[in-house]
Structure formats: C-alpha cells, structure tokens
Amino acid sequence: MLRSLGLLLLCAALSPRPALAAGCERAFSLVSWNIQTFGDVKPRRQALCASAYSAVISSGVLVVAAQEVAHIRGLRRLLDLLPGRRDWRASFADTPDSQDNAILARGGAAIDAHGFLFADGRTGALDRGRAVHPVRWAHVRVDDFDFTLVSLHLAFQGGNASASRRELAALLDWLEVYFADPASDPDVVIAGDFNLPTGKGKTLSRRARSRDWTPLEEMIREDGRFAEGSHRLAVLVDEPTSRPGKIPQNNYDHFILSPGALARLVSAGRTPREAVDRADRDLRERVSDHYPITATFCSQGGGVKPDAPFAGRRAEFPAVIAAGPPEPTGL
Template structure:
C-alpha cells in the first residue's frame, strides 16, 4: 500500500488548483466526512498532523502487538507522533516497518528517564525536520516536591523537546514541540502535576526557543483540574489555548478508556496563541467505530476490553494544523 505522501498530496504547482486528497489519506477523508475541515482547506497540502498516544507499556517482544501497532500507525500516517510508555528502542522496528511500507521516512527519539515508560517522538523526515537535537528538558534542575514527607520528582519522566520545521506550507512553519507524560493519579500525584504545570508555564514564558509552542502528551488529569492553574492563568492572559482547546463536556470525548465504559480526557494539547491560529477546528472528537460497532458481534464491554488488552487503554489523539497565506489571512 503506497503512502498518501507518495501521491502528490504535498506537491502543489504554483497557481494550480489544490490537489485532490490521495486515495489512502484516511485522516483527511475522515475529517472531511465529519465536516471538520473548512471548505477552503479541503484538498490543500498546507497542514501537518500531530498525534499523541500512550501505548501502555509498549515494547517489541510481542510480534503480534508490534504488527497491530504498526498497522494502526500506518493508517494514521501522521507527520509527528508523541508517544508515552515506550521502552527504549522498541519503536525502531515499527519505524522501519513504516518506511518499508512507504508510510513515511520515520525517525524516533527517546527520552532517557522513565525506565520502560519513556516519552518518545517519531516524525516523518520527508515533511518535518528537527532543527536541533531532541533533548529532555529540566534534567539539570533539582525539581522535587514533598509528598507526605517524601521527596518526589516533579517529572518522573522528563519532557522531550526540540524545535521543528514543517515543510508543508509555502513559508515553513517553525515551532517548539514538548512531549510530556506527567505524574499519574495513582498514589496521589497532585502536587507533582501542579509543580510541573508551574515549570512548564515558566518555560513557555521565558525558556522556549520559539514563540510557537505545542505541548502534547499524557497530562494524567482533565484540563479543567485545579493543578493546571499556572497554565490556565496563561490562557486567561490570552497567551495560549488549553481548557478552551480541550473541552471537557461529555464522556464521549475522553481518550483514556476503562473496561466499565468510563472515559477521562488525559491526553491533551496546549498551544500558544500564534500556533493555535493554524488549527482548523478545536477539540472535535472522531469516534473509533470499532468501540461501538464490532464486526465480531461482541458486546461493547468485550470490545473495549479487547482494545485495552491488545492495543492500549488510551486512544490516539489527533490535532491537525492547517495553514493559510499570511497576506490573505492573518493566520499561520
């Protein structure tokens, strides 16, 4: 199966009409069928797709699971993936399989902290370039908080970050990407997440090398929770999108699954205002139809359990950034 990117989805000629979406560009087809792409942007090559996904203790020792994950990523075919709970080097075989199947020229960078639950970034080097080495943030800082008289790391898994350049627009889009997997709610975690939010807010205001910043990953708490106050304050100041970009208004929007049917919105994105202007729409949800319409005549609970057991208890979350001409529209 050839890649959508091998069929001129990205190759527009000057002054030509926008190309049709390639036959196997499934994301674009789905978004357009759900009316999530404005008419002027349909068929345009001026976008990039970012997906964050916690794959739940992923390693490469189970060939069947590797094949399942590879097939899913082939279908998604995003430009950048931010992964959580990844064993070091375990995605190398997946990236090679995607290259062999013409899904893209993927490259993987791994964090060094978190043991078998590391943060990883995989990106298609055909369309996205890292303009500097991908490195962990805050590794030289002693970031700890006291939790019940015990010293705890603010970031059990350090954020993984770099500056990237997307080549999909006429004018390349430069941005700073930060992949996160913050402390879980098991055994508490509130103080660690609150301190993490404060340090990330400081990073956004003072430390980031680019004014366009995207923070994506598993935050391990809904975006309306009180521990995110430092990030929420920046949103109130008009500096970024967070709660307004990750609405929490129904169970169906949660990306974290439980066998019993409960969902939580833990996998979210924070975007600075300039970068947020490039997003087509905010916080729309496209359901995985397998969860509601199983071809195996299983109950929804059985299908959900199968997904959790064989794939992950998190769903991949897609954000599409669509660019417009600066002269025609003050966005991009």
C-alpha cells in the same frame, strides 16, 4: 489514499473547528498517543499495532508525540511498525524509566533542536521529582510553521490526581521560564497523557464525580500566569481517551496550545475510535489502553504570517535516531 483522507476528515468533524483564514495552502496532522508500555512486544500484539498504526498514521500525519516507549528496542520496534517506516526520525533518549516519551517526524517535518525538560544543563541529569516520566521536547518546522513540541505523560500513581497536578504545576513553572527567554519560539504545542480532564471532558468520563480530579482549565485559571494575555493557553480534546476495557472511559489525553499555535489550528479531537477498535476487536490482546488524539494545523497560507527562522539554542544532549540505520545519529 481515499481511506486516509476519510479518516482525516472524520477526525476534523469530531472536534470544534476554529475559524481559519481563507487560502490555507498546506496542512499537516500531529498525532499524540500513549502506546502503552511499548517495549518487547509479542508478535500477536505487533500485528494488531501495525494494523491500527496504518489506520491512524495517514499520509497527512507528519509528526507523532508518543508516550510510554519502554526503551531503545521499543522505539526501534515502533518505528518498524509505522507506515513508511524508513521515513521517520525520532527524538528520544532511553532513561531508567520504563515509560519514556518520544517525538517522531517524517517527510516535510524537520527537527532542529531537542532534549529533555527538567534536565541539568551541564550533566544532563534528570529531575525525576518534577517529572516521573522524563518529558521530551523538540523544535519542529513544517513549511512556514515552526513550534516547540512537548511530549509528556503526567504521573498517574493509581489515579492519584494530586501527583498529576503537582507535575502540571512544574510544567507551568518551566513555561514561565521558557517564555521569558527571547530566544524561545512563542509557538508551543504540549501533547500527551495528562491523566487530568478538561471541564467538559470530566462530565463525559467515568471519573466525573471524583472531586480531586481537577480540570486543566481550572488549574491554569487558578495559577494565573497563562490564563490571559499573549501566553494564554488553550486546552483541547474533550472526548474520553482511555480504553482499558477497549471502550472510552476517561478524558486523559490533550493538546495545550499557545496563541500562535492556536492561530494555526484547523481541528483537534480524539482520533476516530474505529481506527483502533477494528484492530483488536474480540481479541484478548490490545493495541493500547488509550485512543490517539489528532490535531491538524495550517502550515502554509491561510493569512498567517510565516515564522522567522528559529534562533534558539540547540539541545546539549541530542539523540535523534533514524529508522533505517541501527545506530543513533546527531542532528
């Protein structure tokens, strides 16, 4: 318990901490992690992952946005390796892609609607032209805070930043439609591997001199729709998060928050490196080629008005899977 608390406090110390109203009674953490093509993982790597997951997924972590889940077998193996494995439920659906996205929740975190971005509302067919790796969304509630969470992995294509920028533009188009719908929850958290940096993160990265590797804030500012006003987007996490050689290299992983979600934020940053490095140090196998990132939110109190019950549409194609039963169950 003390170790978990220490990791949470260290994570908070590593990132800018916005002013939080006094009296925050309850908080929870959300972890986003590219877990690197997690499918039919060999036993040696499974053991490393279990050790790292125990260090990263402390008791205060109630929600996980996972990237690069290879298939349904990989999802079930992932759930088996997480601490408190039978407590988790996952919003996930297998696709022809080998790097799917998932959203996991446990304990006091409830998922009441979910599905894919860029999916045909009638057939469920995915538009792979807008997202090579199908983007997952879920509406999540923890205590008085509910929000729409998006788990994504923008196209990498061997470091071709134009592919990442093109998919980010599609995401911003989706956000414009989303915010225009009065049934949509205005509190949004976008989490994942963007393969693009923040302005500060670029200066800290190996790719710092890459001219076409455009910072996210610059793209949002040039787009104009979410640079100011009630839907202004905040981009978080400046530390390098890729670790192909088991050392930090490039600033790829981020949280992007709407104003309402930002008002709830306690801290955000790269999860302490040692939580992962300790598990695979001096070994050939690797936990992942990315470090996780963590955001902590005030879910109750703190002078923030409780959110009203969600009144939006439920997903047309639900696929929530419990860690215990072998078969998918609907919401």
